[in-house]
Amino acid sequence: MDKGEISQVLGEIATLLELKGENPFKIRAYQSGQRALDLLEEDLGTLIETERLGSIKGFGKALTEKVTALYRDEPLPFYDNLKASVGPGLVEMLEIPGLGAKKIKKLHRELGVDSIEDLTRVCQSGEAAQLPGFGPKSVGRILSGIRNREAYSKRHLWWAAKEASRPIVEGLRALPEVDRGKVAGSLRRLVETVGDLDFLAASDRPGPVMDWFVSQSGVKEVTARGGSKSSVRFEDGMQADLRVVPPDQFIFALHHFTGSKDHNVAMRGRALSLGYSLSEWGLRRDDRKSMSVAPVQDESDLFSLLGLPCIPPELREGRGELEAAESGQLPHLVQREDLRGAFHNHTHASDGAHSLEDMVRAAQDLGWEYLGIADHSKASFQANGLNEARVQKQIEQIRRLNASGMFSCHVFAGIECDILRDGSLDLEDATLQMLDYVVVSVHSSFTLSEEEMTRRIIRAVEHPCTTMLGHLTGRLLLRREPYAVNVEKVIDAAVANHVIIEINSHPQRLDMDWRHWRKAAAKGLLTSVNPDAHSVSGLAYVAAGINACRKGWLTPESVFNTWPLPRVREYLEG
DNA sequence: GCCGTTTTCGGCCCGACTGTTTTCAGTCG
Numbered sequence: 001m002d003k004g005e006i007s008q009v010l011g012e013i014a015t016l017l018e019l020k021g022e023n024p025f026k027i028r029a030y031q032s033g034q035r036a037l038d039l040l041e042e043d044l045g046t047l048i049e050t051e052r053l054g055s056i057k058g059f060g061k062a063l064t065e066k067v068t069a070l071y072r073d074e075p076l077p078f079y080d081n082l083k084a085s086v087g088p089g090l091v092e093m094l095e096i097p098g099l100g101a102k103k104i105k106k107l108h109r110e111l112g113v114d115s116i117e118d119l120t121r122v123c124q125s126g127e128a129a130q131l132p133g134f135g136p137k138s139v140g141r142i143l144s145g146i147r148n149r150e151a152y153s154k155r156h157l158w159w160a161a162k163e164a165s166r167p168i169v170e171g172l173r174a175l176p177e178v179d180r181g182k183v184a185g186s187l188r189r190l191v192e193t194v195g196d197l198d199f200l201a202a203s204d205r206p207g208p209v210m211d212w213f214v215s216q217s218g219v220k221e222v223t224a225r226g227g228s229k230s231s232v233r234f235e236d237g238m239q240a241d242l243r244v245v246p247p248d249q250f251i252f253a254l255h256h257f258t259g260s261k262d263h264n265v266a267m268r269g270r271a272l273s274l275g276y277s278l279s280e281w282g283l284r285r286d287d288r289k290s291m292s293v294a295p296v297q298d299e300s301d302l303f304s305l306l307g308l309p310c311i312p313p314e315l316r317e318g319r320g321e322l323e324a325a326e327s328g329q330l331p332h333l334v335q336r337e338d339l340r341g342a343f344h345n346h347t348h349a350s351d352g353a354h355s356l357e358d359m360v361r362a363a364q365d366l367g368w369e370y371l372g373i374a375d376h377s378k379a380s381f382q383a384n385g386l387n388e389a390r391v392q393k394q395i396e397q398i399r400r401l402n403a404s405g406m407f408s409c410h411v412f413a414g415i416e417c418d419i420l421r422d423g424s425l426d427l428e429d430a431t432l433q434m435l436d437y438v439v440v441s442v443h444s445s446f447t448l449s450e451e452e453m454t455r456r457i458i459r460a461v462e463h464p465c466t467t468m469l470g471h472l473t474g475r476l477l478l479r480r481e482p483y484a485v486n487v488e489k490v491i492d493a494a495v496a497n498h499v500i501i502e503i504n505s506h507p508q509r510l511d512m513d514w515r516h517w518r519k520a521a522a523k524g525l526l527t528s529v530n531p532d533a534h535s536v537s538g539l540a541y542v543a544a545g546i547n548a549c550r551k552g553w554l555t556p557e558s559v560f561n562t563w564p565l566p567r568v569r570e571y572l573e574g
Numbered sequence: 575g576c577c578g579t580t581t582t583c584g585g586c587c588c589g590a591c592t593g594t595t596t597t598c599a600g601t602c603g
Binding site: 023024025026027028029030032033057058059060061062063097098099100101102103132133134135136137138141379380381382383384421443444445446447 | 575576577585586587588589590591592593594595598599600601602603
């Protein structure tokens with residue numbers, strides 16, 4: 001097994017022990033072993049060969065033996081027995097918000113619940129509500145958790161879908177029978193979550209292409225295998241379709257299967273008004289005699305036949321993009337290369353994995369001019385948040401680093417300050433004033449009413465030290481719904497107080513949602529594409545944030561961290 | 575299960591919130 005697989009096994013062991021009601025500290029030992037393994041700088045194989053794994057913090061006798069056995073693919077009865085003694089249904093139930101190991105254990109012991117189906121049944125029959133510790137509210141919460149889970153399980157994060165699609169696209173393009181290969185659908189439109197993966201290939205010989213597709217590694221089931229379309233389901237539950245079309249139809253099919261539906265409706269309407277008929281097969285005159293009016297090489301040819309400039313896939317949502325294209329008002333969308341830095345990044349001072357220097361080096365390697373450090377504040381105790389004294393120490397450390405000239409990348413000293421329940425901030429004003437900038441975020445009391453939550457956040461936005469608002473709605477895509485908050489009112493308050501609203505670029509957040517940005521930017525609202533990086537690799541999440549910007553029609557001018565250093569400095573000092 | 579030691583056991587990250595209770599257990603961050 002490689003390091004990544006072993007890390008997963010350690011995490012799985014921790015979960016299984018939890019469900020067995022084991023000593024919580026033993027569980028934590030496996031979790032910290034997993035973390036230590038992930039952060040290992042030296043090669044795992046070398047450490048095992050030279051018998052030095054046990055000297056690394058987090059690996060005692062037991063974990064060293066188990067990791068070694070896994071690495072050498074030797075049997076590990078402890079793990080096998082553990083898996084056998086806890087049903088997979090119980091592990092699944094942990095995904096339901098409000099259900100932890102203890103409640104699951106109780107349901108299993110008292111009512112024999114072994115699966116989500118059982119759970120639904122005992123919740124609906126009223127049996128669950130009879131158990132001590134369970135009442136009507138918790139049962140209602142469990143049932144709504146199950147419903148969400150069903151809806152969620154059909155979709156995947158864009159980030160994961162992109163990773164899964166890459167080898168398939170590359171493989172398709174490498175086939176001798178294939179002229180062109182591309183992803184289509186919501187993945188191509190850069191939507192934050194994706195249902196099925198849609199692939200499209202141009203070829204005159206679809207047979208071998210289909211054969212190759214359905215025999216991909218990881219394919220669990222072939223749900224369709226036809227002459228022009230095949231569908232498969234992968235082991236992880238992701239579904240993928242491949243369509244193979246003749247080369248001269250490729251662009252029309254690509255446009256059609258990229259969608260969205262609303263965009264396609266608008267495009268077909270426009271074609272009709274110009275005397276054409278547009279479909280996935282081609283563009284033809286209304287007299288139905290000629291198929292393609294002109295050969296098209298790429299999508300811009302297609303748009304140009306309809307008298308339009310090329311509309312990028314991410315704007316094709318039927319939200320006024322045709323009108324904008326027609327009047328020459330398509331935005332000059334911000335790109336990944338426009339970024340010159342990022343704010344809202346964590347170090348190991350709070351719950352990040354890497355040191356200040358590591359983070360700055362990584363930012364510099366990305367070619368960035370500046371990096372903002374915003375560790376948690378003290379109310380986020382579980383994240384080892386900083387109190388006033390530790391903030392001051394970190395500011396001094398950052399000032400020294402800047403003065404040392406060790407890096408060309410400038411470091412801004414910031415904080416991710418908790419917004420307390422009443423909307424006040426978690427640190428003394430005197431401390432906040434010493435910082436270069438302040439990100440304010442909600443990390444607690446998610447269940448306030450919309451009115452209270454809106455008032456709370458607006459109070460924080462109005463604080464004179466606030467520079468940016470972090471993850472506005474607290475949503476975790478496919479996992480947790482946003483908390484109730486009036487987004488319009490917060491946007492207006494942010495504009496009035498010259499506060500930036502971040503696009504938290506963690507692939508599971510992408511918050512504030514892109515659907516609000518076009519209007520918000522028109523009101524003068526600025527954003528910052530913030531990776532919320534908890535390690536050096538987390539800086540890469542800005543790519544997902546840029547997707548959200550582009551879907552929100554944003555130009556570089558509206559994105560604070562595309563600004564050059566002197567201008568950023570001036571803004572933060574002003 | 576790990577760690578550290580005033581060295582082989584005792585402590586390990588804690589507090590808020592919720593829903594269930596009637597003084598607290600479980601979950602979450």
